[in-house]
Amino acid sequence: MQPVRAAGEVVKAVEQRKRPEYIPNRIDDPDYVRIFDTTLRDGEQSPGATLTSKEKLEIAKKLSQLGVDIIEAGFPIASPDDFEAVRSIAMEVGNAVHDDGYVPVICGLSRTREKDLETAWEAVRHAKLPRVHTFIATSEIHMKYKLRMTPDEVIANAVNAVKHLRSMGCTDIEFSPEDAGRSDPIFLYEILAEVVKAGATTLNIPDTTGWTLPHEFQGLISKIKANTEGAGGVIISTHCQNDLGLSTANSLAGAMGGARQIECTINGIGERAGNASLEEVVMAIALRGKDQLGGLWTGVRPVHIAAASKMVCDYSGMMVQPHKAIVGANAFAHESGIHQDGMLKNRDTYEIMSPETIGLTRVDAAGIVLGKHSGRNALNTRLGQLGFELSDEQLNDVFRRFKSLADNKKNITDEDVLALVNDEVHQPTVVWVLEDLQVVCGSMGMPTATIRIRGPDGITRVASSVGSGPVDAAYKAIDSLVRVQAELVDYSVNSVTEGIEALANTRVVIRPAGRQADVGYVKSYKGGRTQRTFSGSGADEDIVVSSARAYVSALNKMIGFISAKSAASAATAAMLGAASSSDSSGDESREALAAAEA
């Protein structure tokens, strides 16, 4: 087994290896696999992923930093903008030679038509290492229905295209028999042999519809390799679409079958279900190349993967799902208790690579995300980071409440944890009880709330207020009677039952503000101090009522804490609402409180 810390060393060692000199139809190291990135061509074919020329140029620079061998920059005949994007990438990125002599090959895609080929060559030819990639379909269904050509016409088109490229001075020529995965292998051998004779230097084998299985694709590649070997030097390449979710597996199987170029995209974006994901292919080879893939290696520097992934997400608008391998938000996050316990004891228990390997740094060394499945060890560790040392008994109490909170709230934040501890330690000694609430709201006029609330002295008071919305109006009405100053830190609503009459469960977190702002801080593990917070929850079919209940409950806890600190003062007594008037209006109660405060 390759332990993870040692895997980090393996990655570093790969990064320090010098890639073989670039020769189109030959690689002097038999284990070196070229990475051909087609994010800007196949990736841009993802519905809705259109990129501007400027974005393409930025991505190409990032790909060069990542160290991919070939950048397929676009399909120049597709539009003047595509042409310009490919041309500027060829001029700029294709001439920016790195200190170690590496510069990416810049490639443009083209049909077999002369005008396409000329446009593609014109777009790339100023790069230091220009390549044109031409293709034509070879499966029966494509030839018959799409191209409406006989197999002989397809061969003639392919051969003429390669010859035309040669005649223009292009010496790095990739040819793809589109839909090879569903083509007759005998026909493939025939057309591939012809294009190699005509001058093709790379034979790319596209599984255009993601139809093949790994063992099948490996077999196809090894037979193609055996059949073309006699034709002279040529590199075999894979291009696997992901329709059955097998693109990475098929690409690796292709490499095991003898392919020495893998086509892939950042985040696996591409036509339909996408393409093989660069980060998956590269990391699989980096981590398992030595022991399981016959010593294969690539020139990609994994430490730039996270940044490249983020850039492609941002520019293409194609978000990565949270559980995406390598680059998903959860790829290095651990939520369940048993895993968190393992991670805290030794990170190799649940991680086969560290996030730093792909250029990520994480705040929490063990990648712990508190949630429904967390255990005591994880919670206690986070509490320790937040500056708390709890007895076993206190931990058990907090843990019980933590579990019930996690049942209703997806993400448990540090604020939640702080509020739980504070709530547990500072139970309310005085209680305001929300009796009634009425709101008027809608698209006309000012949202208004009227509340009837009973104070700790047993007296019921009424107040009204306007606000920016019904919840805000209700909170302001409550504030006018319960005279503590609080700032809302967090507000969340979950429906705890299904259907139209679902029960809304609201949770708020508040902290003392204004005159009370200075009451009690805890040390934060990020440095500095964190103010105490107090949480409250309320449930009701009416979302405003549940919000008001949650707020009153949090206020009660905060008042309990403040009163414990200064129980004897008259001002505190007033603040707690211990005024003597009975069933009064908001104004009367405010006057009574003001008098008591004086």
Ligand SMILES: CC(=O)SCCNC(=O)CCNC(=O)[C@H](O)C(C)(C)COP(=O)(O)OP(=O)(O)OC[C@H]1O[C@@H](n2cnc3c(N)ncnc32)[C@H](O)[C@@H]1OP(=O)(O)O
């Ligand atoms: C598997 C792949 O991913 S291949 C790459 C796919 N990418 C793209 O298509 C994106 C860019 N494409 C485009 O902008 C346009 O399709 C263009 C500019 C290339 C062509 O546009 P149009 O000339 O209007 O043709 P249109 O797209 O409608 O049809 C494609 C034509 O190319 C032909 N064709 C398809 N592949 C090839 C090929 N490899 N070689 C020659 N002709 C081909 C088709 O048979 C069809 O011909 P027809 O019009 O005589 O029936």
Ligand SMILES: CC(C)C(=O)C(=O)O
């Ligand atoms: C142009 C070729 C390589 C392609 O994208 C495919 O067949 O999927």
